[in-house]
Amino acid sequence: MTTQEEIILAFKKKFGVSIVADKNRLDIDIGYNRADEEKANRYVESFLGNELSIYSNNVLKQSRLSRIVLCNDLASLGKKVAGLADLQWLGLTWFFGNQILIDVAYPLNTYARLVIHHELYHLIDSVDDFNGLYDNAWKKLNSPKFKYNADLPPDSKASAFAGFISTYSMQAVHEDKAETFAHMIVDYKGIEKLAKKDFVLKSKIRRMKELMKTFSSEFDDDFWQARAKASTAAGHW
Numbered sequence: 090m091t092t093q094e095e096i097i098l099a100f101k102k103k104f105g106v107s108i109v110a111d112k113n114r115l116d117i118d119i120g121y122n123r124a125d126e127e128k129a130n131r132y133v134e135s136f137l138g139n140e141l142s143i144y145s146n147n148v149l150k151q152s153r154l155s156r157i158v159l160c161n162d163l164a165s166l167g168k169k170v171a172g173l174a175d176l177q178w179l180g181l182t183w184f185f186g187n188q189i190l191i192d193v194a195y196p197l198n199t200y201a202r203l204v205i206h207h208e209l210y211h212l213i214d215s216v217d218d219f220n221g222l223y224d225n226a227w228k229k230l231n232s233p234k235f236k237y238n239a240d241l242p243p244d245s246k247a248s249a250f251a252g253f254i255s256t257y258s259m260q261a262v263h264e265d266k267a268e269t270f271a272h273m274i275v276d277y278k279g280i281e282k283l284a285k286k287d288f289v290l291k292s293k294i295r296r297m298k299e300l301m302k303t304f305s306s307e308f309d310d311d312f313w314q315a316r317a318k319a320s321t322a323a324g325h326w
């Protein structure tokens with residue numbers, strides 16, 4: 090039998106990324122309990138590795154992903170979440186580099202795949218500058234009347250316009266980008282199909298390809314063709 094230590098060591102050797110699965114944390118912003126060992130092992134061995142293999146180790150290095158924290162009962166500001174990105178530039182994890190936190194209690198399905206790529210995108214988005222949070226060029230792709238929840242007063246809610254792959258996309262510009270990217274990775278054909286009838290979404294896919302190509306030349310036409318081939322229906326909600 091392989092021990093957790095061996096699994097984590099093999100993962101580090103293959104991807105250059107550390108796995109932490111034996112900690113609790115209780116801060117105001119982030120809280121979690123130690124991951125169930127069996128679930129964490131299964132997550133690393135039969136799930137996480139496949140997803141990170143979509144990228145080269147160079148891309149992972151460029152994203153400054155240094156640790157993936159696996160846990161149970163992950164919560165952000167008291168709200169349960171499946172994943173979180175903990176960014177170095179926010180100063181919380183300066184010594185660790187960028188981290189991704191994932192709750193391994195969720196079923197290992199398409200949604201769990203989207204979570205990994207969504208969180209990884211936050212890291213990629215943060216590498217160049219703070220633009221991810223204030224990406225006005227991306228905002229301008231939306232209908233002129235649209236405002237994200239984050240840009241509205243607390244008592245009002247963004248309403249559905251064209252251009253969004255999920256309800257969560259309407260939360261804030263950086264969430265919209267992360268959602269669009271994650272769907273392009275997991276269900277490229279699905280998002281392309283929607284974009285045929287949704288010109289805003291179409292322009293976002295085009296913009297995301299440009300942004301990713303600037304981040305790394307590996308995100309070329311061949312990369313996206315491979316994603317189209319490997320598409321898994323992720324739905325649209």
Ligand SMILES: [Zn+2]
Pocket residue numbers: 207208211263264267
């Ligand atoms: Zn997010």
